[in-house]
Amino acid sequence: MKKRLLGLTLACTMAAMSLAGCGGGGSDSGTTAAEVGSETTAPAKAGGETTAASVQAAEGDTVLKWAVWDISSTVYYQPLIDAFEAANPGVKIEMVDLGSADYQTVLATELTGSGSDFDIATIKDVPGYTTLVNKGVLESLDDYIAKDSVDLSQYGGITDQVTVDGKLYELPFRSDFWVLFYNKNVFDNAGVNYPTNDMTFEQYDQLARSVTNTEPGQEVYGAHYHTWRSAVQLFGILDGKNSIVDGSYDFLKPYYEMILKQQEDGVCQDYATLKTSSLHYSGAFAQGNVAMMNMGSWFIPTLIEKIKTGEYGQEVANWGIVKYPHAEGVEPGSTLATITCLSIPTSAPHKDLAWDFVKFVCGTEGAEVVAKTGTIPAITTDAVVSAISGMEGFPDDDASAEALKTANTYLEMPVHAKSSEIETILNEGHDNIMTEGSTIDEGIEEMNEGVQAIQGQ
Amino acid sequence: MANQKNVDPNVAKEKLAKFERQLLALQEELKNTSDKKKRNRLISKIEYTQGKIKQAKTGERLSRQTKRDLVAYSFIAPNFIGFCVFTLIPIIFAFILAFAQWDGNNAMKFVAFDNFVQAFQNDRFLASLKNTIIYCIATVPLTLICSLGLAIILNQKVKGRNFFRTVSFFPYVASLVAVAAVWNMLFSPQKSGPVNMILYNLGMAAKDLPKWSADKDWVMFTVVLFSVWKNMGYYMVIYLAGLQGVNAELYEACSLDGANTWQKFLYITWPQLQPTTFFVTIMLTINCFKVYDIVYMLAGGSNGVLNKSAIVLVYHIYEEAFRNWNLGYASAVAMVLFLMVLAVTLIQFRGEKKYAN
Numbered sequence: 001m002k003k004r005l006l007g008l009t010l011a012c013t014m015a016a017m018s019l020a021g022c023g024g025g026g027s028d029s030g031t032t033a034a035e036v037g038s039e040t041t042a043p044a045k046a047g048g049e050t051t052a053a054s055v056q057a058a059e060g061d062t063v064l065k066w067a068v069w070d071i072s073s074t075v076y077y078q079p080l081i082d083a084f085e086a087a088n089p090g091v092k093i094e095m096v097d098l099g100s101a102d103y104q105t106v107l108a109t110e111l112t113g114s115g116s117d118f119d120i121a122t123i124k125d126v127p128g129y130t131t132l133v134n135k136g137v138l139e140s141l142d143d144y145i146a147k148d149s150v151d152l153s154q155y156g157g158i159t160d161q162v163t164v165d166g167k168l169y170e171l172p173f174r175s176d177f178w179v180l181f182y183n184k185n186v187f188d189n190a191g192v193n194y195p196t197n198d199m200t201f202e203q204y205d206q207l208a209r210s211v212t213n214t215e216p217g218q219e220v221y222g223a224h225y226h227t228w229r230s231a232v233q234l235f236g237i238l239d240g241k242n243s244i245v246d247g248s249y250d251f252l253k254p255y256y257e258m259i260l261k262q263q264e265d266g267v268c269q270d271y272a273t274l275k276t277s278s279l280h281y282s283g284a285f286a287q288g289n290v291a292m293m294n295m296g297s298w299f300i301p302t303l304i305e306k307i308k309t310g311e312y313g314q315e316v317a318n319w320g321i322v323k324y325p326h327a328e329g330v331e332p333g334s335t336l337a338t339i340t341c342l343s344i345p346t347s348a349p350h351k352d353l354a355w356d357f358v359k360f361v362c363g364t365e366g367a368e369v370v371a372k373t374g375t376i377p378a379i380t381t382d383a384v385v386s387a388i389s390g391m392e393g394f395p396d397d398d399a400s401a402e403a404l405k406t407a408n409t410y411l412e413m414p415v416h417a418k419s420s421e422i423e424t425i426l427n428e429g430h431d432n433i434m435t436e437g438s439t440i441d442e443g444i445e446e447m448n449e450g451v452q453a454i455q456g457q
Numbered sequence: 458m459a460n461q462k463n464v465d466p467n468v469a470k471e472k473l474a475k476f477e478r479q480l481l482a483l484q485e486e487l488k489n490t491s492d493k494k495k496r497n498r499l500i501s502k503i504e505y506t507q508g509k510i511k512q513a514k515t516g517e518r519l520s521r522q523t524k525r526d527l528v529a530y531s532f533i534a535p536n537f538i539g540f541c542v543f544t545l546i547p548i549i550f551a552f553i554l555a556f557a558q559w560d561g562n563n564a565m566k567f568v569a570f571d572n573f574v575q576a577f578q579n580d581r582f583l584a585s586l587k588n589t590i591i592y593c594i595a596t597v598p599l600t601l602i603c604s605l606g607l608a609i610i611l612n613q614k615v616k617g618r619n620f621f622r623t624v625s626f627f628p629y630v631a632s633l634v635a636v637a638a639v640w641n642m643l644f645s646p647q648k649s650g651p652v653n654m655i656l657y658n659l660g661m662a663a664k665d666l667p668k669w670s671a672d673k674d675w676v677m678f679t680v681v682l683f684s685v686w687k688n689m690g691y692y693m694v695i696y697l698a699g700l701q702g703v704n705a706e707l708y709e710a711c712s713l714d715g716a717n718t719w720q721k722f723l724y725i726t727w728p729q730l731q732p733t734t735f736f737v738t739i740m741l742t743i744n745c746f747k748v749y750d751i752v753y754m755l756a757g758g759s760n761g762v763l764n765k766s767a768i769v770l771v772y773h774i775y776e777e778a779f780r781n782w783n784l785g786y787a788s789a790v791a792m793v794l795f796l797m798v799l800a801v802t803l804i805q806f807r808g809e810k811k812y813a814n
């Protein structure tokens with residue numbers, strides 16, 4: 001019933017406007033709301049139909065519905081399902097693809113009200129997780145964890161960072177962290193040594209400058225920063241002393257100074273241009289004139305795959321990874337993490353079976369299945385690291401394998417009740433500083449004020 | 458005789474007598490009133506009572522009038538039911554929601570005017586209100602002038618007139634996503650961007666070159682420019698229709714009196730086009746209030762988040778409703794937008810009466 005009410009709300013904004021607008025032009029807010037509405041339902045329906053057809057549920061089997069994104073391009077869903085179904089006869093998993101771009105928004109809409117029948121939901125990011133927890137649509141996993149005595153220490157402390165008011169609502173099965181990708185050809189051409197697993201920011205900056213070529217027509221960029229705020233701002237939290245949500249951002253200043261100077265000197269590409277052209281980081285790196293790029297480990301399988309299929313040419317075929325640069329006195333290997341988790345909605349029809357699935361996927365068995373596909377699972381044992389570094393297409397130098405071992409990992413966005421509002425403010429501050437619309441001090445001041453205002457609410 | 462019901466004849470008689478008394482009273486009243494409106498009302502009442510009398514006399518279940526009404530209602534029913542379910546009820550619900558706090562799952566909480574108070578204290582709301590109004594004030598006259606100018610030029614007998622008309626209309630039908638990408642390329646923030654290259658060669662210092670849609674001081678300007686370029690073709694067509702409706706004899710008479718081109722425009726074209734201009738202004742204003750897609754495409758960047766320098770009301774509604782799940786607050790902002798559009802619409806209704814001919 002509530003779901004219907006929500007639908008009405010949607011239609012309502014739309015209708016009020018199209019009515020008042022006397023049916024004006026075609027591209028008005030009316031269609032916006034309608035688009036939002038149809039986007040939420042259309043992929044779900046389409047996905048549901050196609051996957052429902054592929055699941056051959058025998059009579060008496062219990063079918064669990066699992067909300068995911070990008071079924072066709074994600075390699076580990078099916079192996080996980082196969083392994084689980086083999087171990088649990090009588091249970092079938094049906095995937096429903098909610099689309100990648102606005103997955104969290106669609107999922108939240110699906111779980112709004114009580115009409116959905118998802119048993120398991122994949123959680124893509126922390127702000128989305130917080131939203132769902134605030135809405136009260138996720139089941140607390142604490143009782144299940146206590147019942148089956150799951151050892152949370154194997155997740156390396158990451159579960160503590162997503163605990164809300166003493167309760168845990170998700171378990172991670174995949175954990176990506178940021179590393180520094182580099183193009184060996186660029187360094188060879190410049191006659192400069194490769195980056196190492198132990199670099200301070202100062203050394204990193206010098207290295208980037210030493211391979212840079214600003215001559216028109218033969219530009220080589222020493223570094224590349226994607227337009228996400230995390231590519232720059234989160235350098236600042238790696239020392240473990242600062243947090244991205246506590247409302248004081250003065251610690252960001254040295255990093256912005258370093259990167260703006262690089263931008264001015266042509267060491268990295270201009271942020272404003274990257275923003276307006278919406279250039280994807282993979283495209284930037286594939287051009288072969290970028291020496292170093294900080295990016296998440298999710299780029300590893302993509303890079304291997306695209307080089308294998310020949311989509312990326314020889315200019316990037318010779319790549320490597322090293323650990324993130326670090327501030328003076330901080331242990332190398334401190335980096336940012338992005339986790340992908342599983343949750344059980346409160347409206348799930350088969351909660352106990354869903355928990356069996358969650359426990360399996362997020363446990364050691366699931367981790368091995370995930371690692372075999374080249375993806376980094378949340379539980380990183382030595383076996384997992386060697387499985388990934390032994391993959392075909394992975395750089396064969398020791399430094400790259402070593403780079404997969406992390407020391408301290410910090411979530412890109414910690415759990416906070418207002419995380420999506422804070423995200424908006426930080427994005428704006430980052431944007432203004434990087435386009436030089438504000439000075440660094442002004443930008444930081446904007447962020448301080450904005451976030452403090454939100455926290456004060 | 459299924460249409461007749463069995464009634465006690467006495468009851469029927471009583472009813473009949475009652476209606477006849479009413480009829481007489483009404484007819485009496487009609488004689489004594491002179492006000493036209495009142496008379497009309499009385500006449501329709503009399504007709505209604507006469508129908509009732511006939512019904513009582515024949516003993517039919519439904520009078521002829523009722524039957525006619527039912528048929529009429531059945532014709533509008535398909536549309537009206539849809540309108541109720543998808544438009545009317547949702548609108549009423551939105552009005553209620555604007556005074557509540559709701560995230561779609563937890564219980565709805567009534568908060569009176571808190572949402573509105575909150576809105577006017579919210580930086581992003583104020584910024585979006587400001588940007589929407591600036592966008593309106595800049596876009597409406599500019600589009601108006603450009604489309605009128607184009608229409609006047611293309612209304613004359615120039616070579617390749619149809620070709621140029623098509624060209625001017627083209628931006629309107631072209632896909633927004635595609636042209637926005639091209640536009641962002643033309644207005645690339647770098648020195649090497651085509652537009653900036655021209656400015657640079659005209660002697661502007663490289664440091665002062667605007668970053669266009671990535672520049673917080675220039676982004677609204679870029680958006681306005683884009684919107685004028687994209688929409689002027691459509692309004693040009695409306696103006697062309699208006700120009701074709703102007704009587705050629707007027708121009709002839711005017712030339713005989715020795716008027717020059719400018720005077721002809723000022724004393725004939727412009728006044729004759731007034732209803733068209735009025736219509737175009739209203740449509741433009743309403744569409745401007747509802748702008749969202751253009752800003753999103755030009756200034757959204759890779760993560761689709763609009764900054765305070767570019768945020769507009771509709772985007773603010775979307776972000777609050779579906780990213781932050783403040784459905785009540787978002788409805789309140791929608792109400793504000795609704796009131797703004799309503800005001801413009803009311804002006805239009807009044808104007809329509811004046812210009813209707």
